[in-house]
């Protein structure tokens with residue numbers, strides 16, 4: 237047996253959902269650059285789940301289904317109110333809430349493909365409501381009910397703040413959702429697939445995926461990037477802060493990737509958005525500091541930024557609390573997780589690799605009283 241640490245380069249299955257080839261990302265063969273410039277997030281959801289772009293009426297129908305399923309049970313709202321609100325990270329709250337939500341879905345344990353598709357709609361529709369309801373409850377505010385006349389992106393911002401978002405914010409948020417929707421066999425998607433490959437249910441798959449996304453080496457990095465930017469504080473401090481980190485062999489959050497070598501194709505879109513939004517808010521320093529960090533890390537380590545780096549200053553500029561950055565990633569990525577879960581069920585085999593045992597062998601058992 238040969239072991240590849242972290243399964244680097246190991247191809248674990250086939251997929252028709254997304255690909256990363258020669259540092260290019262596609263969803264069902266469509267280049268991420270085209271999708272980022274042109275698509276609504278709802279179109280991406282359709283594309284990932286049906287492997288083709290929707291016609292107008294199909295898109296309208298999906299939007300309607302998402303809008304009609306966006307409300308969450310009152311029990312879930314009341315449940316949030318029992319959480320130790322000032323200690324709980326929103327990703328932990330989301331992980332718990334998705335699991336809890338499953339208890340109220342009569343079809344939770346039905347595994348036929350129609351029931352699974354209906355659950356996919358319900359979960360995708362409810363994720364923004366869960367995140368925004370928790371965010372409001374912990375601030376002592378009542379949750380804002382979803383509206384049926386707003387796009388997916390606009391509805392999120394509306395439910396978060398309780399007021400109509402402006403067009404620039406909606407466009408930026410929509411683009412961020414498009415860019416985060418799927419990414420081949422990343423850690424959280426793989427986790428979801430491993431879970432449902434036991435023929436466990438969709439809610440278990442998504443709950444496991446949220447747990448995996450939460451870690452700072454994966455989706456949790458976007459919050460850590462903003463923490464770093466806040467700690468640095470101003471452009472004059474960038475050089476010494478980053479040098480110190482590199483000398484101490486600490487990782488710079490938002491840099492590096494297991495698959496991309498020349499760079500993450502999503503980062504340039506977020507960088508452009510960061511420049512635009514930070515200029516508009518009069519807080520361009522976050523963008524300028526980020527650019528300087530990028531210069532130093534690429535010059536010294538030749539490690540380019542990933543999707544999490546510039547998304548931090550984008551979300552900050554949209555007025556979003558820093559610990560909601562990763563839940564927002566989940567609001568988008570649940571579309572990819574669901575696509576992969578449905579693909580896994582369609583052609584399932586238990587996922588069960590081997591481990592090479594390197595511990596002691598042929599040990600002789602010694603009775604408790606003789607040890």
Ligand SMILES: CC(=O)SCCNC(=O)CCNC(=O)[C@H](O)C(C)(C)COP(=O)(O)OP(=O)(O)OC[C@H]1O[C@@H](n2cnc3c(N)ncnc32)[C@H](O)[C@@H]1OP(=O)(O)O
Nearest residue numbers: 452453454455457486487488489490491492493494542544
């Ligand atoms: C949505 C996402 O999940 S994107 C990734 C989000 N995560 C982050 O931004 C956290 C920071 N980045 C990292 O920790 C890593 O680059 C990962 C986890 C993304 C990829 O990890 P791996 O493929 O296992 O690479 P690994 O950690 O082995 O790094 C390889 C080398 O590059 C260095 N390196 C990798 N990333 C960084 C970084 N961000 N800062 C400094 N050095 C780094 C490592 O120290 C290592 O150097 P060495 O060979 O001298 O020991």
Ligand SMILES: O=C([O-])CC(=O)C(=O)O
Nearest residue numbers: 418419421422423494543
């Ligand atoms: O693919 C990965 O390893 C991580 C990543 O960029 C993502 O999930 O978007």
